[in-house]
Amino acid sequence: MTDLYLIAHKVNGEPAFDIAMRMECPECRINSDSPDCMECDGTGYWWIIPTSGHRAYPAKGWQLVGLRFGDLDIETDAQQLDFDSLPDHYAHSASPTVIRDRLASLLAQLPPAPTVPFKRRF
Secondary structure: OOOEEEEEEEEOOOOEEEEEEEEEEEHHHHHHOOOOOOOOOOOOOOEEEEEOOOEOOOEEEEEEEOOOHHOHHHHHHHHHOOOOOOOOOOOOOOOOOHHHHHHHHHHHOOOOOOOOOOOOOO
């Protein structure tokens, strides 16, 4: 079984805690001769939230095996970690208005649909 971790990461701009697992970095697997992988920052793995399959960017992680409730001070840890420098779990690249305008411009570039004559049945 894959080892699970409790991770502290940023979700929608706010600190959050989730269960995550490590996954081998696919970029490192393909380019094993490059020690400075930009995808995983040279760690050799990504963090994945197993229930959703989304990638996470944790500030800190604790392995669940052997972890006891008294081992964590979540409130203190959340205040001490630098969440501002982390990528967001749900990154938003543009506002809905920008997305709508981009989609409209892409649709305007499409060729017109061919007209096919059809016979109505009455």
